Amino acid sequence: MTDDRPRLIARAVVLANAVWRVNRDHVRDAAGREVRDYLSLAPRAAPDSPDGVEAPTQGVAVVARDAQGRIALLRNWRHPIGRWSWELPKGFVDAGEMPEAAARRELAEETRLFSVGALVSLGRVAAEPSTIAGFAQLYIADACEPMPGARDAELGMGRMEFFADASILDMENAGDIFDTLTLVGLARARRRI
Numbered sequence: 001m002t003d004d005r006p007r008l009i010a011r012a013v014v015l016a017n018a019v020w021r022v023n024r025d026h027v028r029d030a031a032g033r034e035v036r037d038y039l040s041l042a043p044r045a046a047p048d049s050p051d052g053v054e055a056p057t058q059g060v061a062v063v064a065r066d067a068q069g070r071i072a073l074l075r076n077w078r079h080p081i082g083r084w085s086w087e088l089p090k091g092f093v094d095a096g097e098m099p100e101a102a103a104r105r106e107l108a109e110e111t112r113l114f115s116v117g118a119l120v121s122l123g124r125v126a127a128e129p130s131t132i133a134g135f136a137q138l139y140i141a142d143a144c145e146p147m148p149g150a151r152d153a154e155l156g157m158g159r160m161e162f163f164a165d166a167s168i169l170d171m172e173n174a175g176d177i178f179d180t181l182t183l184v185g186l187a188r189a190r191r192r193i
Contacts, residue, residue, distance in 0.1 A: 004030040019044055019092070023133075042133040043092055057124060058134030060103040061090035061181040063189040064113050064144045070162035071186070072111050072144065073177075077156035084158065086171060087179045088186075089113075090136070099137040107141060109152040111160050115141035122188040127180045138185045140192060165190070 009026040016022070021042045028034035043058040064072040073086045091106035093099055100119050107113055122138035151160070163171070168186060171177045177186075 006033075009034075014039075016044060039131070040133050041131055056134065057093060057099050057137045059090060059092055059127075059136035059181075060099050060106055061088045061136055061138050061185050062103050062107045062119070063088060063122070063138070063140040063185050064107055064111060064115070065140070065142050066113075066144050066162055068162075070164055071168060071189075072113060072160055072162055073168070073182075074110060074160050075158035077158065079156065085179050086177045086182070088182045090181055093137075100139070103137070103139045103141075107144070108147060110154075110157065111144075112147045112149055112151050113141075113144040114147050116143045116145060117141075120192065122185060122192065125181060125184045136181055138181070138188060140185075140189045 006027045006029040009028050011026075012024045014022050014024045021044050023040045023042060025038040025040060026034065026036045027038045066072070072089065074089060076085050076087050077083075078085045089107050089110040091102065091110070093102040094105075097105075103119055104115070107115065119139040119141050122140055124135040124137050126132070126135050151157070168177065172183065172186070177183060
C-alpha cells in the first residue's frame, strides 16, 4: 500500500495571539497537486506535529447534568458568526494539564459547578479537521452541584441555564443549538444515559 497523503512542504506562522496560531502551509500530494497557502488554525500551546503524527487533544467539553438530570448550557456570543449560541461548557487544555483536569477546571470556571463523581469519557471529536489542528475530548458529568463564587468573566459568555433533554431536543430541531462539540456531546450522552 502506498502512502499517498498530502505532505507538508513548508509552514509559516502568519498570526498568533495568546490563544491561537494561524499557519500558512505549503502542502503537496504524490500526484503533484498542491496548495501553497493552506491556512490552518492551532491552539497556541500546540506543538508543531511532525508530518503524519496525529494532533493532540487540545480542548474539552462537558455535558454537565444536575441531580434532576437537566443539562447545563451556556448562551455565548460568537463573534465570527454574529450570533448567540447555546453551548456546553468547554475550553482548552493547558500545557501540562490532563484533559479530565481541564474539563473539571472549565466546568468550574464557566458554570461554578462541580461533579461529585467521576467524569465519563464520551470520546474525542475533531470539530473542523480541514482547518483546526486538534481534537476535543468530550465528557459527561452527573450529579453536578453548585460551588461558591462567581463564574469567570469571558468575552461573550452569557447566562447559564439548565434544560431538560426534551427542551434541548426542541432547541436542536429549531436550529438554536448548532455548535459542533455541543451537538456531538449531547448525542453521545444520550446513548450513555
